[in-house]
Amino acid sequence: MDTTPDPQAVLRQVFGYEQFRPLQGDIIHEVVAGGNALVLMPTGGGKSLCYQVPALVRPGTAIVVSPLIALMQDQVTALRQLGVRAAFLNSSMDYEQARDTESALLNGDLDLLYCAPERLLQPRTLGLLHQSALSLFAIDEAHCVSQWGHDFRADYLGLDILAREFPAVPRIALTATADERTRKEIAERLSLTDARHFVSGFDRPNIQYRIAPKTNANSQLVDFIKTEHNGDAGIVYCLSRNKVEATARLLRDKGLTALPYHAGLPAEQRAAHQERFLREDGVIVVATIAFGMGIDKPDVRFVAHMDLPKSLESYYQETGRAGRDGNPSTAWMVYGLQDVIKLRQMLEGSMGSDQFKRVERQKMDAMLGLCEVTSCRRQALLRYFGDTLETPCGNCDTCLTPPETWDGTVAVQKALSCVFRTGQRFGVSYLIDVLRGSENDRIRQFGHHEVSTYGIGKDLTVNEWKSVFRQLVANGYLRADPDGYGALQLTESCRPLLQGKQAVELRKDPAVKKSAGRSGSRSGSAVRAQITDHDGWEVLRACRKELADKQGVPPYVIFHDTTLFDMLERKPATLEELAEVSGVGSAKLEKYGETFLQAIAQLG
Template sequence: MDFQQLTTARPDTQLADPGAVLQQVFGYEQFRPLQEDIIQELVAGRNALVLMPTGGGKSLCYQVPALVRPGTAIVVSPLIALMQDQVAALRQLGVRAAFLNSTIDLQEARATENALMTGELDLLYCAPERLLQPRTLELLGRASISLFAIDEAHCVSQWGHDFRSDYLGLDILAREFSQVPRIALTATADERTRREIAERLSLTDARHFISSFDRPNIQYRIAPKVNANKQLLDFIKSEHEQESGIVYCLSRNKVESTARMLEGKGYTALPYHAGLPPEVRANHQERFLREDGVIVVATIAFGMGIDKPDVRFVAHLDLPKSLEAYYQETGRAGRDGNPSTAWMVYGLQDVIKLRQMLEGSMGNEQFKRIERQKMDAMLGLCEVTTCRRQALLRYFGDSLEQSCGNCDTCLTPPETWDGTVAVQKALSCVYRTGQRFGVSYLIDVLRGVDNDRIRQAGHHLVTTYGIGTELAANEWKSVFRQLVANGFLRTDPEGYGALQLTEDCRALLKGERGIELRKDPAVKASTRRTRDRANLSDHVQDPEGWEALRACRKSLAEQQGVPPYVIFHDATLLEILERRPRTMEEFAGITGVGKAKLDKYGETFLSVLAGGSST
């Protein structure tokens, strides 16, 4: 890469203020909440710790100061895909950006290092392990550095969900580059994790900027798992046909089988997990970024730092381990601010499997205790009868005064029923059978099933045998699931799936208190009419013009080897279609069109509009 061939994005000295950079380079008229305050803090040479939701504009918080302050900004990023995406997008804007990682050869690495030393770079992206190499630190010590940005900063937390040991060494930046401002950014961190980030990165004296965690464009929906594959198919077919999405599964085998199932139904579905060869993972990720309508079926190894803005849904076929993980993964939907869905099905077996994995882990008792608390909070969100968004925000110390009106419990308030008697029967059955059996066996005893296993155990003689015929098997599953979720039952810590009583259930068993349970809704195919917002394509009044703009964008992207959204986001295309600029001056007023993109693409898109259909 000849960095001198890139059009510099740095404005003239008299215009080198954040507002001018925002408008001239990035094509936006105003900052989002907190962005300007964070940017001013860095421009002034002070440190900052930033919590801002995915899609909230974290990147601009260090990219704008990088173009205002003298020198090169060093961005620490944990994933190659994130570096490549952001560098490609910045180069489209005329910004002199590059990365150092394992995908480049020695010659390109040397050229990038030379560009750093000669002041030809505005931003340099680097993985933490690369940055901590003595040679890299020595190189940075001789260069002019404007700031350090530590992205995905929650990776430093050993209690977090994406811990990366390399991040622990980043405290060296405070010691070796004490005069260079540092900013740490993350989308997910509870109070404990925030404290740990500040301590481990020597940012205890930094100003903290905590944006609202609310993502109002995402509709949260959680349902009991009955027939997961059928439920997933109904959801995609009725609401997100031909749209990009991510489906998360807990195991590699389930990832593979789910991808095959979707492929068999005519969808472009690609598996992604750590067991696949690196070249296969890279190819699948690349297709997801560059093609329309691709669904990636993945373990949690996929998605961190992915900049794709038009992911219209994130589906979970298994329960996430924590609300941090759930928020991070669902946050990959709707980064462009347009309506998107976070959809999940879960069942008691998910809880049992996660508990087995936790108890079998190498973590100490403190680690396991904290992980149990996180899992309990995740279960609480699943079974809540009030607004899910309020419950989710409350966990992160945020608040929402009124119910959101855009989650399943708001759109279709769950019915409840007095489950006191049923719960007493269930708990008594657990006790009478010795607290040694799983939910399916317990349900058979309650419903009076006559089989050899029950007779051999002598449980056809216990007082709870056959006392639960008033409920169907699935209804009993719901009862047991909610008892586990609410802490009245626990799974066997030895990992065999048996249910055991907890101290909290005593008052229920003695009849000293009652309990209301959720009534599981009947499983039926959803339709777009059940949603309170339509997707982006539903807003298009001129489908032919829309497809013409998309085709133009795709062609330009393929010529340059970049994802289409790097040229323009969907929201920008929609504004172009709605406003129909006729001159370059009018085109410059479109949100997301800075000077470099105006010069590169203005005439091309104006020509498409002139030859396209009209509304």
């Protein structure tokens, strides 16, 4: 008689969900049957269940390879709340803790064991695994194995040993962000070329994508947060540590709870700031890209970029940290000409090979293309990852407020001619001064008041000329001097423009105005108001917070916001009725059921 648990029953009893999401069921059945799998699924799409459910169905312990200590600890904490026997092995443990965990593995007392790749590859750990009953290997954040990926980790390259030393143990590799080249490399490096590949759609329809020209970035950011996301949790990304510190100070001065996070801070301070972000409501983290991988907080309502990411993979992964609970969220970014110049200079000045630079250049061009596109941004983003959206999304800025374009052919010829006439040795501010006929000593000193392009651009404002130059650099007609002085130089592709053989349509930057809240029907603040204005919301949230504080865990580990809201909608009066609420599994029902029923009963 087969006593193997049914995956659907595990989903219901342990995790409290009625049915699998698209592809989840197929992936789980493949791994349960002993097959290998490569899974590409967007952040918030339910990747973890694809190995957690098989781990509870198959006999033995599942070994989960994870790149970050914080991610392991979060997942283990959440699993233990569900009554799952989970643990981790990493450098944060002392000798006795590690020994106890190893003993639990050998004795078959664990369902899942999380381990960093460098720890897994140690001879001692491999020896332990050979002595243990293993159900599967799950390789999370599998794009870390790819040198073309955006989070390359050299330790991941050694994971091909799993296929050789444990050929009978199924392996599942999972990632949220990988273009076709990266997927191919993951499959080759992890010996998964013969595995079934499961590629879920990349679309995150609850995220509204918005990109605006940078005018006064600080004011734009404060206006955006205050108007649309006041009191919400969010992440603000900046390129440099100094900018992180300055932006966090700015937001605090404006009455917001904002904490800096970058590699230059002491480890204890970084950990404390991350902890506050996870456990408190309405905390904003201002960070370099050092922050975020493995952050499992479901109610991040916005991700803002103050600088341009270097690739669409980075942009997609970072913005994907918003709205993991499926509720409306915003991916907001401002960018300008200096961002483009800085990134191009960093790339050209890097020590990478010509092939590396060529690939990175293509990635950067795709990122810039998304910024300057005049059609649906979501369609452009999904197309990059090989996904399609048949009709415009209606939930990005270019859909909600279609940008105007204008015939920039003459302006472009003037701009390119000015770059040529001044010797390709000057930056954008100087070039605009020449075009607009400014009377300053520097122009006279270089004799550029006598060139033919002097004063021929008075018909456009300074900001309009900045927009022209930004789009010329973004589209590869001009390049920044790689020596780092910001001088603009002509590229070969600009020749037909200069010769008048090619017309150019340019995007017209929208007039800068105070934000009036989110456009369209998917307003994050409207949904938040709908929830928070509901009778009893604060009662249930206080109940959750008290339980979380007693155990030293983030509130969402007890129950997600969506589960609390479902409780308010259903108003269960018995444990049986509470068991029907989404996200309430048997372990949480036993631990917290009576407490929440009492809180709900108070609501009348």
